[in-house]
Amino acid sequence: LKLGILASGRGSNFLAIYEAVKEGRLDAEIKVLLSDKKEAPALLKARERGIDAFFVDPLSYPCREKFEEEMTRILRAYGVDVVVLAGYMRLLGRDFLKEFPLRVFNIHPALLPSFTGLDAQKQALEYGVRYSGCTVHIVDEGMDTGPIVLQEVVPVYQEDTVETLSLRILEKEHQIYWQALQLLAEGRLYLEGRRVIIR
Ligand code: GRF
Numbered sequence: 001l002k003l004g005i006l007a008s009g010r011g012s013n014f015l016a017i018y019e020a021v022k023e024g025r026l027d028a029e030i031k032v033l034l035s036d037k038k039e040a041p042a043l044l045k046a047r048e049r050g051i052d053a054f055f056v057d058p059l060s061y062p063c064r065e066k067f068e069e070e071m072t073r074i075l076r077a078y079g080v081d082v083v084v085l086a087g088y089m090r091l092l093g094r095d096f097l098k099e100f101p102l103r104v105f106n107i108h109p110a111l112l113p114s115f116t117g118l119d120a121q122k123q124a125l126e127y128g129v130r131y132s133g134c135t136v137h138i139v140d141e142g143m144d145t146g147p148i149v150l151q152e153v154v155p156v157y158q159e160d161t162v163e164t165l166s167l168r169i170l171e172k173e174h175q176i177y178w179q180a181l182q183l184l185a186e187g188r189l190y191l192e193g194r195r196v197i198i199r
Contacts, residue, residue, distance in 0.1 A: 001028035001185050004080035006071070006088035007035050011042025012170065013086035013107055013177055018049060020178035027185040031078040034071055036090060052078070058090075068096040075100075082184065085139065086177075089118075094141055102191065104139040105184075107177050109169045111135060111151055116144035121166045124156065132156055132165065134173045136180040138196070147196045149180040149189065 005014050014033060020026035033046040033053040046053035054074060061067035075083065076099075085092075085106040097104060110120035112135040115127070124132040133153040140146040152172035156165060183189050183198060190197040 001082045001181065002079050003028050003030045003082050003084050003181070004075040004078060005030060005033040005042075005046070005084050005086050007033060007040060007042035007086045008037045008089040009040055009042060009087045011040065011045045011086065013173055014042050014084075015045060016174035017084065017086070017178050017181065018051075020182075026178045026182050028082075028181060031080050032074065034074060036067075036088070042087070064090075064093055065095055068093055072096055072099050082181070083139075084177075084181070091141070091143060092139060097139065097141065102138055105149070105177075105180065106137055106139045106144070106146070107173050108135045108137065108144045109166065109173065111153065112137060112144055112148060119162075121169060122162045125160060125162060125165055130156055132169060134169050134176065136176055138191075147191060147194050149183070149196050150176045152176050 007014055018030060021028050021030060030051050033042060033051055035043050035055050036058050038055045043053045043055060056071055058067045081103060083100050083104040108120060110124055111133045115123040131153050133151055135151045136149045138146040154168045154172055188199050190199060
């Protein structure tokens with residue numbers, strides 16, 4: 001796989017995928033990282049590791065479509081065939097997704113379809129669920145609605161804060177994201193309706 005990473009923040013999922021590639025657990029190459037946030041630590045983390053990383057400023061385009069066209073152009077120039085959202089905090093439009101059909105992946109810090117959108121860990125805590133977790137899914141036009149590839153469960157404890165729960169979930173995120181991508185690399189993912197079948 002030739003991966004293009006989209007990240008808005010810290011970049012710990014990017015790092016986990018980078019390590020998986022480096023250690024030969026994931027048959028892929030990270031070609032480029034793009035961020036919609038100038039100060040995203042993910043940009044620095046990528047550059048420190050010799051990966052080209054660019055800030056694409058959403059405000060310098062008249063609309064989301066033009067902004068996403070520019071991202072598509074860069075991803076294409078780097079030969080990217082799979083787009084990995086790693087803490088990318090925007091919805092992607094139809095035209096962008098059409099460029100990479102069923103080849104845009106996301107990780108969400110909850111057991112979908114529960115707790116979509118922002119602050120999923122806080123939502124889970126406030127709801128009072130006993131278990132939460134994370135989900136790797138294929139991206140469609142909705143918010144955290146696409147076909148589910150892998151999930152991992154964590155317990156929620158009485159004493160948990162958003163921070164402690166988020167950390168417990170994050171450790172699992174770092175384990176399942178590269179595994180889901182490796183399944184794709186091995187050609188083992190099939191879509192039946194909206195279900196992802198692993199063969
Ligand atoms: C993670 O919790 C991920 O599930 C969510 O955004 C966060 C990104 O963290 N989509 P990082 O930038 O990968 O450290």
